[in-house]
Amino acid sequence: MGGCHPDRSDPADLAGESGVTVALLGPPNVGKSALFNRLVDGTAEVSNYPGTTVQADAAPFEGGRLIDAPGTYGISSFSEEERVAREVVLDADAVVNVVDATRLERDLFLTHQLLDMGIPTVVALNRMDELRGDDREIDVDALAAELGVPVVPTVAIDGEGVEELRARIDDATAPAHTPIEQWFEDLPELSASRAECVLLLEGDEPTLDRVRSPGVRADGGGADVDLPSLRDTIYRDRRRRVDETVEQARVVGERSRTTADRLDDLLLSPRTGTPLALLGIGLVYLLIGDLVAQRLVDFLEAVIAAHYTPWIVSVVDAMVPAQGVLEPVHFVLVNDTLGLLTVTVRYLVGVLLPLVIAFYLVIGVLEDSGLLPRLAVLTDRGMSRVGLNGRAVIPMIVGLGCVTMAVISTRIAGSKRERLIATALLGLAVPCSAQLGIILGLLAALGPVWWLAYLSVILLVFGVVGVVLDRTLPGESQGLVTELPRLRQPDPASVLRKTRTRTRGFLAEAVPLFAATAVLVSGLDYVGGLARIVGGLRPLTALLGLPADFGRVVVLGLVRRDFAAAGLTDLALSPAETLVGLVVITLFVPCVLSMGMIVTERDLRSGLLMWVGSWVIAFGVGGLLAAVVGLL
Amino acid sequence: MCPTASEHRLSGVSGGERVRIRDVPDDDLRGKLLRIGMLDGPVRCRAHVANGPVVVERNGTTLALGASVADDVIVAADGQ
Numbered sequence: 001m002g003g004c005h006p007d008r009s010d011p012a013d014l015a016g017e018s019g020v021t022v023a024l025l026g027p028p029n030v031g032k033s034a035l036f037n038r039l040v041d042g043t044a045e046v047s048n049y050p051g052t053t054v055q056a057d058a059a060p061f062e063g064g065r066l067i068d069a070p071g072t073y074g075i076s077s078f079s080e081e082e083r084v085a086r087e088v089v090l091d092a093d094a095v096v097n098v099v100d101a102t103r104l105e106r107d108l109f110l111t112h113q114l115l116d117m118g119i120p121t122v123v124a125l126n127r128m129d130e131l132r133g134d135d136r137e138i139d140v141d142a143l144a145a146e147l148g149v150p151v152v153p154t155v156a157i158d159g160e161g162v163e164e165l166r167a168r169i170d171d172a173t174a175p176a177h178t179p180i181e182q183w184f185e186d187l188p189e190l191s192a193s194r195a196e197c198v199l200l201l202e203g204d205e206p207t208l209d210r211v212r213s214p215g216v217r218a219d220g221g222g223a224d225v226d227l228p229s230l231r232d233t234i235y236r237d238r239r240r241r242v243d244e245t246v247e248q249a250r251v252v253g254e255r256s257r258t259t260a261d262r263l264d265d266l267l268l269s270p271r272t273g274t275p276l277a278l279l280g281i282g283l284v285y286l287l288i289g290d291l292v293a294q295r296l297v298d299f300l301e302a303v304i305a306a307h308y309t310p311w312i313v314s315v316v317d318a319m320v321p322a323q324g325v326l327e328p329v330h331f332v333l334v335n336d337t338l339g340l341l342t343v344t345v346r347y348l349v350g351v352l353l354p355l356v357i358a359f360y361l362v363i364g365v366l367e368d369s370g371l372l373p374r375l376a377v378l379t380d381r382g383m384s385r386v387g388l389n390g391r392a393v394i395p396m397i398v399g400l401g402c403v404t405m406a407v408i409s410t411r412i413a414g415s416k417r418e419r420l421i422a423t424a425l426l427g428l429a430v431p432c433s434a435q436l437g438i439i440l441g442l443l444a445a446l447g448p449v450w451w452l453a454y455l456s457v458i459l460l461v462f463g464v465v466g467v468v469l470d471r472t473l474p475g476e477s478q479g480l481v482t483e484l485p486r487l488r489q490p491d492p493a494s495v496l497r498k499t500r501t502r503t504r505g506f507l508a509e510a511v512p513l514f515a516a517t518a519v520l521v522s523g524l525d526y527v528g529g530l531a532r533i534v535g536g537l538r539p540l541t542a543l544l545g546l547p548a549d550f551g552r553v554v555v556l557g558l559v560r561r562d563f564a565a566a567g568l569t570d571l572a573l574s575p576a577e578t579l580v581g582l583v584v585i586t587l588f589v590p591c592v593l594s595m596g597m598i599v600t601e602r603d604l605r606s607g608l609l610m611w612v613g614s615w616v617i618a619f620g621v622g623g624l625l626a627a628v629v630g631l632l
Numbered sequence: 633m634c635p636t637a638s639e640h641r642l643s644g645v646s647g648g649e650r651v652r653i654r655d656v657p658d659d660d661l662r663g664k665l666l667r668i669g670m671l672d673g674p675v676r677c678r679a680h681v682a683n684g685p686v687v688v689e690r691n692g693t694t695l696a697l698g699a700s701v702a703d704d705v706i707v708a709a710d711g712q
Binding site for chain 1: 647659660661662663664666667668669671672678679681682683684685687691692693694695696697698699700701
């Protein structure tokens, strides 16, 4: 065929050119985001599990821009991440192909595919520190000669080799000819770039949309030209070339088993992995439920009550008269229900902030250690019963930090159906960090039986709703296929950096919402509206066997569930009432920002169904529970 | 496709066994396994959760396959 034309492989095309787009591309979890942060001084999230980056991040770079593409083992359309990566590559002027030096056999498939596609490439041979730690060596010059492109050894997490990589990007190139060309003749006559021709040969249907040549249409919908189905043949040929390249690169040394490998074996065996996972959960419970949610929060609340509150009330008293025309303003600022500068500050600084920081630290350690994919293996069997696979445990754990963030991470689920189930379960039954911290604190004070009762009810609702969704939604869920990264000791600096970034995000999101809620609720309280709403909610609170004041908690929960949980701490409730109240606010509607994200990621109809469903399930389950524990 | 006498399903492999993956009927899964080199030679089963995922390893790359996925993959003992 005559349509495939070589493009962009001449190094002269790039050198000195301004405004170029450079893409960082590589398999999942090889350090792309860490390298991205080094190259552009950015703050992209870095974790030790495949799928941290589910969308392309971009930042200004050397007069152009640098794009951090989602991780992929090859360019095609097997998943959402791959579709995003394919578009990034096809639109990029050059690619920095990040390769794990300890996984050459796996990662060079993508490298050879990029070179087949004629994409100007420079290889960043990352994780050289781990290769050295394994007592292994690679002949970097031989690897560069074999591939025909620059190869720069790097250690992204500490910046080693990053400046040399930056300098070599202008030298990005691709061989003028590769063995893929032997199949170009099999393509029909069409106008496509070399990269597009390679993808067409490999049967990538969405590339047909890009080409849009007369006589060739996507989806086989009456297309009058058949594309050859050569994917297996080409992949096997490319694997052969990968083996030859690895042979030429003379990888020396044999990796010996480490302590991390032995720990990994224990984690992957259900007999030892499940008890170890339970032990880990117990430690987290001790840290957050006991140390932070009780001791630290009690201490901070006492400090705020003894020092801050009297001081701010005196300041406001001096500046805003408590009588006359400014009386409503005074009331909004310092009332005992939800004063903007009193109770709101106590909730935010004394209760929520320490809990959020503690949770983000724990989640950061889980992410960076590589433990999350192991949890995916251990939970796969259970998750498959609710129409998901083990990978869905990752958004669930992220949801324990922030449900809004977790809704985005449901993109790692394989299908639209799974994303919908995961989102519904997140919005319904996964409490976010601040809320969970308060819940743990309240339950820890009551004792282990109440804690077990709470956990059982939430898991039961999670399971029942999951099974119902699995049986009613059309289609089938995909089985688990996930790579397990090496276990690594988390880098404290990385965990702290993520915690800081996420805590800032929490404050940026929560402070305006808290302030607006405080003003609204205090204003309503001042004019008597809050009492009327609480009175209007009385049939619902009576259904739960709870005092009328619980209506105020419900109003706060409409904005944020963690705010409602904080409000619950101010009510004097019996253990049974506390259990029912906690179950209801856990299952209650997602916070307004999570709702916004759900509508964005899914659609308005799904969002509304989930919102209304949360009301029904929260009060239905709460009412049943109240009857069981004898409140009614 | 059904396994022959010398073949069996990956879902029946135990921890520690070395097998070669002979057939992967699902096109996308076969493509994924081909890419990362899992079809180049023998793989070692690192762990098998009862009625759950099978964890296989080759050249330092470790992959977990859910029970339903592993049930569709035909393997033969290494050397056969």
